[in-house]
Amino acid sequence: MNRKLILGTLLFFFLCLTDTLQAQSEDEKITEEFFRQYVLDPMKAFDYAFSTNKWMERNQDAVENLKNQYNNLLPLIGSYYGYDLIIEKSMGDHLKVNSFILRYDRQPIRLTFIFYKPKDRWQVQNLKYDDTLPEELEEASKIKQ
Secondary structure: OHHHHHHHHHHHHHHHHHHHHHHHOHHHHHHHHHHHHHHHOHHHHHHHHHHOOHHHHHHHHHHHHHHHHHHHHHHHHOOEEEEEEEEEEEEOOOEEEEEEEEEEOOOOEEEEEEEEOOOOOOEEEEEEEEOOHHHHHHHHHOOOO
């Protein structure tokens, strides 16, 4: 009897822990899947990210514009070598920003995800890129008087 009670209790705690870890890392799963797809086809990765938000269907022009601009940038920056998380910030329990550096031959590209959780699941609210990271780093290194 004690053995069944102990096993049942351990199973219960394991299941609760698993659910908690999954809920905490749902946005991380989105970015992991994004970068898994990115290696194969960056445009499909963008499609995947925006597919997490049903409201993006109404904003297809903006999505296509972003993809076209990014696709035009790719031949100019060389080979892709990977990514690193730069910053992760939360505003409450329902809004989060994750910013990554994408390492390319010519220069780094910053990719920023804005995640929003209106109810019970995270979605990509916005996704943008820029190439101003080196300039920002240089500016931050200057002595302010």
